[in-house]
Amino acid sequence: MDDKSGAEYWRRNVKLVLTLLVIWFVVSYGFGILFVDALNTITFAGFQLGFWFAQQGSIYVFAILIFVYVRQMNKLDREFNVREDE
Amino acid sequence: MDLTTLTYIAVGLSFALYIGIAIWAKASTTGEFYVAGSGVNPVVNGMATAADWMSAASFISMAGLIAFLGYGGSVYLMGWTGGYCLLAMLLAPYLRKYGKFTVPEFIGDRFYSRTARIVAVVCLIFISFTYVAGQMRGVGIVFSRFLEVDILTGLIIGMGIVFIYAVLGGMKGVTYTQVAQYCVLIVAYTVPAIFIAFQLTGNPIPQLAFGSTVNGTGDFMLERLNQVVTELGFLEYTTTSKSTIDIFAITLALMVGTAGLPHVIVRFFTVPKVRDARSSAGWALVFIAILYTTAPAVGAMARLNLTQTVQTGPVGAEDGNLVFEQRPDWMKRWESTGLLSFEDKNGDGKIQYYNDANAEFAAKAEQYGWKGNELKVDNDIMVLANPEIAQLPNWVIALVAAGGIAAALSTAAGLLLVISSSISHDLLKSTFTPDMTEKQELLTGRIAAAVAIGIAGYLGYNPPGFVAQVVAFAFGLAAASLFPVIIMGIFSKKINREGAIAGMLTGLVFTMGYIITYKGVFIAPILPNTAEYWLLGISPEGIGAVGMVLNFAVAFAVSKVTAEPPQRIQDMVEHIRVPKGAGAAIDH
Numbered sequence: 097m098d099d100k101s102g103a104e105y106w107r108r109n110v111k112l113v114l115t116l117l118v119i120w121f122v123v124s125y126g127f128g129i130l131f132v133d134a135l136n137t138i139t140f141a142g143f144q145l146g147f148w149f150a151q152q153g154s155i156y157v158f159a160i161l162i163f164v165y166v167r168q169m170n171k172l173d174r175e176f177n178v179r180e181d182e
Numbered sequence: 183m184d185l186t187t188l189t190y191i192a193v194g195l196s197f198a199l200y201i202g203i204a205i206w207a208k209a210s211t212t213g214e215f216y217v218a219g220s221g222v223n224p225v226v227n228g229m230a231t232a233a234d235w236m237s238a239a240s241f242i243s244m245a246g247l248i249a250f251l252g253y254g255g256s257v258y259l260m261g262w263t264g265g266y267c268l269l270a271m272l273l274a275p276y277l278r279k280y281g282k283f284t285v286p287e288f289i290g291d292r293f294y295s296r297t298a299r300i301v302a303v304v305c306l307i308f309i310s311f312t313y314v315a316g317q318m319r320g321v322g323i324v325f326s327r328f329l330e331v332d333i334l335t336g337l338i339i340g341m342g343i344v345f346i347y348a349v350l351g352g353m354k355g356v357t358y359t360q361v362a363q364y365c366v367l368i369v370a371y372t373v374p375a376i377f378i379a380f381q382l383t384g385n386p387i388p389q390l391a392f393g394s395t396v397n398g399t400g401d402f403m404l405e406r407l408n409q410v411v412t413e414l415g416f417l418e419y420t421t422t423s424k425s426t427i428d429i430f431a432i433t434l435a436l437m438v439g440t441a442g443l444p445h446v447i448v449r450f451f452t453v454p455k456v457r458d459a460r461s462s463a464g465w466a467l468v469f470i471a472i473l474y475t476t477a478p479a480v481g482a483m484a485r486l487n488l489t490q491t492v493q494t495g496p497v498g499a500e501d502g503n504l505v506f507e508q509r510p511d512w513m514k515r516w517e518s519t520g521l522l523s524f525e526d527k528n529g530d531g532k533i534q535y536y537n538d539a540n541a542e543f544a545a546k547a548e549q550y551g552w553k554g555n556e557l558k559v560d561n562d563i564m565v566l567a568n569p570e571i572a573q574l575p576n577w578v579i580a581l582v583a584a585g586g587i588a589a590a591l592s593t594a595a596g597l598l599l600v601i602s603s604s605i606s607h608d609l610l611k612s613t614f615t616p617d618m619t620e621k622q623e624l625l626t627g628r629i630a631a632a633v634a635i636g637i638a639g640y641l642g643y644n645p646p647g648f649v650a651q652v653v654a655f656a657f658g659l660a661a662a663s664l665f666p667v668i669i670m671g672i673f674s675k676k677i678n679r680e681g682a683i684a685g686m687l688t689g690l691v692f693t694m695g696y697i698i699t700y701k702g703v704f705i706a707p708i709l710p711n712t713a714e715y716w717l718l719g720i721s722p723e724g725i726g727a728v729g730m731v732l733n734f735a736v737a738f739a740v741s742k743v744t745a746e747p748p749q750r751i752q753d754m755v756e757h758i759r760v761p762k763g764a765g766a767a768i769d770h
Contacts, residue, residue: 142393
């Protein structure tokens with residue numbers, strides 16, 4: 097891999113991670129902490145929404161985010177031909 | 183069969199399994215001893231990581247903590263799961279690509295400095311020993327409660343088991359026993375939760391029961407809970423008395439601390455490929471989430487069950503409280519452990535359980551003829567007594583005992599292993615006696631593991647005052663010292679030796695100093711541990727977040743005014759950023 101595509105690979109990697117971490121931040125620190133009172137005025141399925149994000153929802157989202165990251169990175173690795181053993 | 187016999191059988195079988203695995207997975211090279219030969223399947227590693235990560239505190243104490251903290255308990259739920267996103271995206275793949283054995287080794291190489299490596303070893307040992315002392319204590323307590331032996335005997339048995347599989351099997355043995363331990367602990371945790379959920383709401387899935395209506399009524403469980411606890415003067419369940427900034431800081435410190443804990447990071451050195459390190463973190467979180475999404479449901483259901491068991495009718499009514507002589511059997515049984523105690527302050531033979539620290543409600547209670555809260559309940563009881571509260575058969579109780587021991591042992595073994603790797607690999611092999619053969623290094627690793635077990639056992643039996651503050655300490659230090667330098671080492675080419683060392687020391691000294699000021703470790707606290715004396719309103723539990731920011735800031739500033747890292751280091755950073763070309767973790 098030459099320097100130019102190396103830099104591009106890294107740029108796209110960092111961009112993906114930042115995007116996912118913004119979501120990570122919003123569901124936990126945003127919905128679960130900073131805006132919890134506002135969201136708690138909404139109830140659904142027996143939960144106040146802010147409380148649900150703090151004790152359930154954020155954890156589900158965290159797990160989904162990692163698998164999205166895995167998928168996208170595998171795609172990126174293939175695109176730039178930096179996947180191991182291939 | 184009686185409960186004690188069943189418990190002995192359950193615990194005995196689980197021990198036989200662990201020892202069998204240890205004999206099968208005996209480590210014969212340093213690569214196997216330190217990183218299981220880097221041949222662990224990512225899903226299997228995810229399971230091992232989950233057991234490594236979920237300690238006695240997660241298994242025994244967390245649901246109880248949440249039961250009494252309500253929304254405030256969210257800091258543990260988010261804080262102890264969110265770090266896996268950071269691990270997956272910011273650390274694990276790159277450290278796996280680097281392909282060495284220990285965390286200090288990466289720090290020492292990346293910052294071309296033996297001093298940096300030794301500072302990292304000191305951080306690691308401090309973090310891991312504080313943490314492991316709590317685990318050994320947990321082992322002793324579970325033994326003494328369920329098997330009716332004293333804490334010392336329990337500790338010695340626990341140490342013996344860990345000794346066999348950690349010393350013999352190294353990382354390879356620990357990995358596969360952790361998989362078995364995960365299976366034991368998750369079954370032990372979820373089975374009682376499912377039964378209780380079903381009994382209370384008719385929905386057997388705890389995560390859903392949490393939001394369902396209470397059996398026979400149209401009330402949602404959380405609404406009912408808010409109502410019954412506020413009627414007794416407690417804070418509404420879905421709110422907290424903590425300030426938003428403190429909740430924010432504690433969650434951040436726990437998340438970042440998780441990602442900076444050496445015994446967790448090192449688990450990602452054991453998988454074959456960079457892409458496995460990424461997916462393994464995802465699997466780890468899935469396995470952890472099974473327990474972590476059940477725990478808040480267990481907490482809420484237990485709080486509701488407990489409150490309604492004691493407050494049988496309307497608050498203040500003549501016959502609204504449980505008559506002491508008619509209390510359920512599980513209460514009698516747990517009284518003998520001292521985890522539950524009743525004092526009939528007003529001499530009416532009934533149990534009053536309310537918040538007497540709430541002045542407004544206490545005044546009302548006086549009119550009812552109540553003379554203070556009469557029931558004391560330890561957090562830990564919520565999980566341990568769950569099967570009895572739900573009137574489940576004895577084998578479930580025996581399973582919970584085996585699960586609690588599995589949770590404590592798996593974490594203790596992981597911690598002991600990183601301590602011994604650091605001593606044999608980072609200190610002896612690389613710093614003091616570099617001409618050791620592999621055989622000698624392997625032997626040294628085993629001796630270090632044995633000594634570490636001894637010290638951990640001693641600390642578990644004679645806990646120094648700070649063991650109760652383990653959470654604040656271990657996580658705060660990991661967040662403020664190791665995490666930032668690893669991240670900077672990967673994501674910046676310009677951070678140099680001077681910056682990293684200054685950053686680590688700043689984070690370490692600041693965080694330790696802050697915790698000691700308010701919690702008083704070894705010395706008396708210097709300032710009272712209340713919000714008005716805290717910096718920015720952040721409690722010692724959350725201060726690691728500030729330490730982390732300071733670490734980053736100092737490292738950047740110092741790196742700016744000192745010489746850039748040499749070209750070969752910048753090339754190395756380029757190299758770890760791409761997956762291709764990663765080999766097995768080899769000695770070098």
